[in-house]
Structure formats: C-alpha cells, structure tokens
Amino acid sequence: MPKIPDCDRCLLYAHNPHLVCAVHPAGPQGDSCLDFREDPNAEPVELWEPEGASYYNGELIVQPRQRWTPEEQLELIDWHPMFTGKCPECGASFDRDYTARVHWDCECGWMDDTV
Template identity: 40%
Template sequence: MTSLHKLPHCFSCRYHDPSGHLVCAIHPFGPLSDRCADYVAISEVAEQGFWVPEGWAFDGGELYRLAASELLQTDDSHPIVTGCCPRCGHRFDLGDSPVVHWDCPSCRWLDDSI
C-alpha cells in the first residue's frame, strides 16, 4: 500500500480530498516534492465567487465552520416539511419507508438540497 504524502497546507487547498482516501484530485498520493505547484487556497476560490465546502463559510477572507444552528436552517416550503412539491403541490407518499430523494414525478421538480 502506498502512503500518502500530505503537505501541511493540503487541507486548505481547493483540490483536497477530505475523505482521506486521496490527498487531492490532482495528486492522489500527494505532490512529489515539499512544494505543490497546483495549490489553490480555498479562500482565493471563495473570494472569486466559486465553490465553498459544505458546512463552511468565509468571513473577511477567513474560512470557518458553520455552527450547528446555521446548518439546521429549514426551508419551510421543502417537501420534507410540507409533504408536497413546492412547484405543483403534488403530495408525496409518506408511507412506511423514508423518502430520500424528493424529486416530483408530476412536474419534474428536482430536490437539489442533497
């Protein structure tokens, strides 16, 4: 088994793999030296209006983890709350098995919250 060569700043890179199975998308086993030419700080990406890791946010250029209360904000129109499609009102069957995907079979509204 090949060991992973992570640099101290890998965790803050845009390409970092948080699962721990890879170092990143570009260098799966880590960079070949003590410096990575492909490093892009997540803060730089966020300032340009791109991707931010789920559960995290930026304030003044600093990355911070959202508090549990910020993560648990609900959308009162979501089918998990109402049992109905927010676009057409289709009623979802809330039988014995839990619903994982709330995509509407009537109007094709897609739940992109997952």
C-alpha cells in the first residue's frame, strides 16, 4: 500500500493491510496528503537508524553510507556540470550529450573530484 509516513500518525489511517485510509483507500497521491489529520494520541515514530542504514517497509536495511546528504545534492544541482552543463570554473559548456558523461574534467584544468 503506498501510504506515506504521515499516515502512521493520521486520524484517518485505517491500520488495515487492505485499506490505507477511509478517504484514500489506495493511499494518498504523492508524498503529502491534503486530508491529513494529526492524531493527538499517536506515538511519535522515532526509529533508531544507525548511520548507513535506513528503514524500508519497516525493516532495517543496512546500506553503504550515501555520499551526499539531500542538502549537498541540492547544492550540486546549482553548480555541478552534471546538472548545469557548464564548467563551474570557466563557464565553458560541456558537450550537448553531457548527461551521459561520467568524467567532468574541463579543458581549463578544472577537474571533478565529487563523483
């Protein structure tokens, strides 16, 4: 069932394997719900997550630590040629097919040491 994290502390959550909630039987669209009603009695869900692991479908999955936090990934989008198509040092454009590139070294001497 495609429920979202909010469902667990929502008054409308059905706690039923065949039904997410009364308003959205098949789960809300996207990752937020317009009909979310916070359940004041819900236990705060605080899952212990050791570094490099995360919960997935209620199971603790140990995985290699992500190299980038979401914040760092957002910053990358601002300047990394993978996203901008331009060298952050000299501004030269990479080839048009830059999305297929793996290495991001520019003629100006800038070298990508991030990926």
